[in-house]
Amino acid sequence: MKNQRQEKILELISKYDIGSQDALMEKLRESGFEITQATVSRDIRELKLSRVISGKGQYKYVPPTVLDVSNSVRFNGALAEAITSVDYAGNIVVVKTNPGLAPAVATGIDAQDNNVILGSIAGDDTIFVVTRDEESAGEIANDIKKMTRNPQ
Amino acid sequence: MKNQRQEKILELISKYDIGSQDALMEKLRESGFEITQATVSRDIRELKLSRVISGKGQYKYVPPTVLDVSNSVRFNGALAEAITSVDYAGNIVVVKTNPGLAPAVATGIDAQDNNVILGSIAGDDTIFVVTRDEESAGEIANDIKKMTRNPQ
């Protein structure tokens, strides 16, 4: 139930401009979720949504993107937090990050100068790391995962 | 005075983790700005700061730049029309688009959140989609082709 509801929340805020938890609660009730503002507040915290000020001066909930990177740029710190998923197939490791941070994270990965990594390319939120073979891809993927689990 | 103060606010939130307007007011007072929470609230609105939830579940004010993603793209007909060709080899699907549109199309492809797709990277007019294996590459390529034929 909770998962389903949080899915719906993401759907709703992408579809409508929702500026308060009460408004979101209303929409959820229209969709058949009988809940209170307290639960909406908790869902918002769990989904890490933020209330931002739009151009027109209106408030609006938006999905999380980047959690502050301004300060520390050590790879093991803030940047590791930007990684949202790691997977691999064949000899390619695919790393997903928060929007815009892929280049920064890729720099960190390249910096490891592992001779198993042939190279990497970063888009906006995705990195392909080409490794020498499938086995190394698995190892590299694992290494990166570890970093995301123990940031800092 | 106001400008100077707002400068200081930006400085403070980059330097410290500030989680409430009261806390920010405190810091400002330490810096010699005798103001109230009301003014802080107004400054925050003008600076378009947002209060986000950090990894550790703490609230924190951050500058706007990073957050502004307001309008996420949906994979609609217009985007499907931008696709000029689809092919695949191994576990990689290669999609060509009209110049400049690859990132937008890639966002749409990613949004499908198919667990067969590991991820994709877009250049200016080309997208690489990495799939779990060769078979799924064929299927994905087909799916994408269908979309281009019947852009809804």
Add this chain to the structure above:
DNA sequence: TCATCGAATGAATATTTATGCGATTTATTC
């Protein structure tokens, strides 16, 4: 089946944030 534990939730409330309004300061025009 029952007891137990933990997650999920609502009700009530605390905390935090936004704002209407009037006072005061600052800028502008004559």
Add this chain to the structure above:
DNA sequence: GAATAAATCGCATAAATATTCATTCGATGA
């Protein structure tokens, strides 16, 4: 410089959000 307009801000309070506490619900194991 006086008159007027505009911006800024504090106070008080409204509005919005977070959290505490108690309860319920579901899963798990005795």
